[in-house]
Amino acid sequence: MKTRFVLLYLCGIMVMSCGEDTNTTQVLETTDNTEQxxxxxxxxxxSIGYKDYALSSESESAVVTWERYHELATQISYLKKADFxxxxxxxxxxxxxTEEFKTQMPDQFKVNPILSxxxxxxTDLLKLNENLTLDNIKRSEKLLSIKALFVSFxxxxxxxxxxxxxxxYDKIQPE
Structure with missing residues (x-):
């Protein structure tokens, strides 16, 4: 009778200890959801909010020879689709x-506002690269870097x- 009691007691402990594994599984599932x-x-x-200015038709014809500008515009459109x-x-x-981007710039755009x-x-390109390649950067920081690049472009x-x-307007002469 005593052995049955001890055996029943041990089975109860074993059943109770099995219940702890499900709690561990739930914690792991929560961690996976957070990472996703x-x-x-x-x-x-x-969902990032910013004012997006497009080039006018005159501007598009002026930058037609600026290959790196078109490449950057294409890459930014890919970035909007989460292609990093x-x-x-x-x-x-x-x-x-970025060096080629600067050197290929048409001469008419080499004025201070455009150069700045x-x-x-x-700067925003390099910062975004740094934030995307480092593992310890928070998601919110990465999103801010993406927004900064969108705004600067x-x-x-x-x-x-x-x-x-x-x-x-400078070409227009008063009568």
Whole structure:
């Protein structure tokens, strides 16, 4: 009778200890859900709010020879779809790209407002690369870097439009 009691007691302890494994599984599932929510998706990027300036038709014809500008515009459109391949690549390639971006700039755009916007775009490109390649950067920081690049590229477009508009009005002679 005593052995049955001891055996029943041991079985009860074993059953109770098995219940702890389910709690551990739940903790692991919660951790997986948190990591999945940390991923940046196209929907997340789409929800970023900023003023997006597009080039006017005159500006588009003026930048037609600026190959690196078109490449950057294409890569930014990919970034809006959560394709980070260009922005989290090798830093040396990105630095080479930014150097070519500056040197290929048409002469009519080599004025201080556009050059300063160009410098800001370069800075935001490098900062985004750093934030995407480092593992210890928070998701919110990465999103802020993405937004900063969108804003700086949009401001570059705005300055290009303004430059060509002011050139147009400067050509008009009063009667």
């Amino acid at each position: 929510s940390a991923k940046i998706t196209a929907k997340t990027i789409e 391949s260009f922005f989290n690549g090798d830093i040396e390639l990105l630095k080479k790209f 916007r160009n410098a800001i775009v370069e 949009s401001n570059l477009n705005y300055q290009i439009n303004e430059k060509l508009e002011s050139d147009f």
